[in-house]
Amino acid sequence: MMTTSVDDRVDSLLSKLGSRITGPRRRVARLLASKQGSFSAEALNEELPDVGRATVYRTLKLLSDAGVLCKTTLPDGSPRYSIDHSWHHHHLICSSCRTVEEFRHSALERLLCEMSAEIPGQVLGHRVELYVTCMHCL
């Protein structure tokens, strides 16, 4: 097994951030590692009855700021988290099952980059979301 354990990766991330390695943070991270697709903070919270609500939210924020997680807002305004696979990407959001998927599109990036030059002020970043009915729901 060449695979580093989840705990090892979390430990090194946390120390890189200058944050302490604690039990609750590991428990949140382990649960995240077992997830795929998108999930709500509240769902995680319910799956971790022995970790305080505030700590779940704090850890989610910590990991989002660190770029490990990605926070998206569904069209109705409800927030979803997903693992950030660490390249710049955008989201396909299924209006039916509310699943969030990543996608990348180089032509789109290029165009957005070109557009930035035309826009007054300084462009800091962008977000693109496509609302779809996914194959599974069709």
Place this chain on the structure above:
Amino acid sequence: MMTTSVDDRVDSLLSKLGSRITGPRRRVARLLASKQGSFSAEALNEELPDVGRATVYRTLKLLSDAGVLCKTTLPDGSPRYSIDHSWHHHHLICSSCRTVEEFRHSALERLLCEMSAEIPGQVLGHRVELYVTCMHCL
């Protein structure tokens, strides 16, 4: 003056929608007409102490559904409303002053339309947001 009064326009919109023309709805609409840029529902509510909270939110929803208003979510998740100038558009959001501005870009639309063909599932719509520091804040 060729200008139709706000009340007249609101009246005709409401009857087109099959909704009743009421005092509270007029008061909300008048305030909206005096606004420029983006605003939060709560701010409107505070400026209309004689209109019930529920009614403010209901009217905002009514007008959003009717396409008169446009609801956006700032990166931090807080919602903003703005007058929808009634063509498909996207948003420039100033990260500093949180102002929301509309923009249109035909090449971007064309590309997004082309992309829809490549994407598995059925594309229903899209949203593009550019985060900027606006001229005013620079």
Place this chain on the structure above:
DNA sequence: TCGATCATTGAGACGAGATATCAAAATGAT
């Protein structure tokens, strides 16, 4: 113009998602 009907209102309860407070517990540098 007058009622009858039915949409609308507003006070307040409720709910989701999230942050603030603060005493107690855990971490980790020494």
Place this chain on the structure above:
DNA sequence: ATCATTTTGATATCTCGTCTCAATGATCGA
């Protein structure tokens, strides 16, 4: 092992809304 500093979690609080329901008021037909 010590101790300053972080972190935790119970709870209160906040924001943005929706729901309920009795009272009100707009509209339409006679």
